[in-house]
Amino acid sequence: MKKPSVPQGMRDFSPNQMLKRQWLFDSIKKVFIKYGFLPLETPTMENLDSLTGKYGDEGDQLLFRVLNSGDFLKDVKKKDAQKKVEELDYKEITTKVSKRGLRYDLTVPFARYVVQHQSEITFPFRRFQIQPVWRADRPQKGRYREFYQCDADVVGSDSLINEAELLQMADEVFQKLNLKVTIKLNSRKILQGLSEVVGFPEKMTEITVAIDKLDKIGWEGVEKELTERELSETAISKIQEFIEFMTHKNTTFNQEKLEYLKSFFSGNAAGEAGIIELEQVQQFLQGIPFVNNLEIDPTLARGLGYYTGCIYEIKADEAEMGSIGGGGRYDDLTGIFGLKGHSGVGISFGIERIYDVLEELALFPKDVSESTKVIFLAFDESARIWSLPFVRRLRDRNIATEVYTENKNIKKQFDYANKRNIPFCVIVGENEMKTGQLAVKNMIEGSQEMMSIDELIEKFS
């Protein structure tokens, strides 16, 4: 029989990974809850008409589609019964054989949820959601077809206090994870203003996409791309001047840069609005302690996206890894489902990447993988049975405890305790049963002491 396996691009999470993942997820969740965000879960499957057209053509092709139950060919036969199989176009009949697809991200299902349940929801609605999503991407190192996303969003509030809170949340999350990061902040309105000031308002997307690659391809690359997008030389050199001023010497945003921005965008409504947004967020953060770097970066573009206001992005200071989080404001989150005028602002933590960074920098706390604290090892079955009520007494004090159940020699039992990372072994034999004094071995220090069961319970409580 062939050894079984999981589908390409998908993973089992072993107990050791799960303990770390749960610690990571719980750390983030606690911050969400502290900031008043509420948990939400949406189903794994959505109707395909909720999903298609939301992620561009490429996204549509990456959707996992679920075959209709029963006779999935029914609708095809109705229309194309006489056609030969070779004449069928798979793209055309996809919608006939499948009407459901797997969740591709958490944002679209959230927007769908808000529209569907608008009458029950108390706005502003602050929700967080930590669930897997699926993409039929070509699997490669670090890219999976099933992976978790972790989002917190506020819908139904225009207040920039939300942006200020989301930035604090990011700072607190990475403080808890003991991971030094830099959080960059900008407003899409700055980029809109830039495209207007240089005379190409209709090419805002192209300009944004090009600037977004600055880190990877340098100014030469950006210049080349802008030329290909048919921007004028004057426009390109104005963009170059803007970027150079904003990134010169170091990335610190100072009074000088603010003055430059103000004069650069003088008379341009979008640019001025963007500056006000950045100033407001700073005002709302007055007196709030930050552990990580928070930088204003007017060159931050944050990919395509649907953002219209503030945007932010998080990078680890000490690991070579792209963005490990980010988000922003989108003025019309629920418009795709027909509900206008509900502004949304959110943050997304790239938990799969964060996991990899924590692993790389060995930042998972050591005791995360210690789930069981104490195990009872016995020299024979009667000693094992004798110890059962004591195992229970420890558990009653909320101490995770096991009893080794097999008739194996004591060395094998210690092996089990070692492999399972259990820090304390209680060894029970004839002597221990007679005296009630138990031998307790500290597996980390290698030391051993004798104590009564009451002392044992006291020790761990």
Place this chain on the structure above:
Amino acid sequence: MKKPSVPQGMRDFSPNQMLKRQWLFDSIKKVFIKYGFLPLETPTMENLDSLTGKYGDEGDQLLFRVLNSGDFLKDVKKKDAQKKVEELDYKEITTKVSKRGLRYDLTVPFARYVVQHQSEITFPFRRFQIQPVWRADRPQKGRYREFYQCDADVVGSDSLINEAELLQMADEVFQKLNLKVTIKLNSRKILQGLSEVVGFPEKMTEITVAIDKLDKIGWEGVEKELTERELSETAISKIQEFIEFMTHKNTTFNQEKLEYLKSFFSGNAAGEAGIIELEQVQQFLQGIPFVNNLEIDPTLARGLGYYTGCIYEIKADEAEMGSIGGGGRYDDLTGIFGLKGHSGVGISFGIERIYDVLEELALFPKDVSESTKVIFLAFDESARIWSLPFVRRLRDRNIATEVYTENKNIKKQFDYANKRNIPFCVIVGENEMKTGQLAVKNMIEGSQEMMSIDELIEKFS
């Protein structure tokens, strides 16, 4: 635009439901961890060859299949290019258009995991798993196409200490949930012995299935079914005598019933082995306090299943609901994937049903739906901005706190706090800013008091 919806048989879990579900899941998880069980997650999709043939014909039809990515008709065209569409048989081409399916339960993926990762696993392997499963069942009240399962299993140990521990876990879980239950215990070997003693060893499954319905259809129904299965009158009346003795007066298992069992199965190896199993489990539970009823019930059959040893089932005492949990031992858990000789024993909590029972009996703790403890309401934007550092100070003391972000009148702000179940409102206006004394309203008692921010922090810490 049509209002969006979720696929039939699937559900959104609103924040209010999620808070309750998380409390329920976490309560169970804590017990699992205390007993040394480790978390595991397997992917949503499995290769179809891992799933098909494992759940019977009916199960195969209820599998959700995922359409292959890209040109899913490729393989069909290769073989049947010249066929007319109407000649295609959907069952025949299913395997060609889809090679992955959604998880149908947690047991088969667990068995697959154990076989695939056998060299990395430390046995006995105690794992728990709480994940959704999918079944293309006809949706009806209380039956969904996506629902969570919650399993704990031990693989690689024959010791009945495991059974004793799983029963304790069940008792502790329902103690924590404050739900009175009865846990029934039997061994499949008793039922095997019964079919042998009455002379129809080859009809053990039929006899088990019939007895399993005793609760629903009464003895008459069982008798009718046994007659249809062509058991002899003598055999049927012997089964009747057995059942009547075991269920007479009340369900308490006593010395008299034990004596009867021993004489009934005298000389029958399976029956005698079953009695020893039940006695051993009782021995391992000596001195262990139980809050709920634990009953031995030699008529407990627990459906078809693959069980070979002890079986158990849990029912709520005060709600009309079928089984809300159960499990048992299966001698050859991993055999379906070619790894012989790994005995497994597990318990499954029917968390969707338990949720419904807790809801029906109003057993969810009241503060489960209080996620945010304090909200700051402000008379104007300057008061709101003034309060932001105080909001942060509360959060720094781990108190879930919000600030109401909108420029609405104070009544609307209170409405929000009310709907969100937030127990304390801090009202900030000109006076509060001047004096530093904040008005704190207790939303449950309706009382209000003035205090400084330090007193406020003290109050909630």
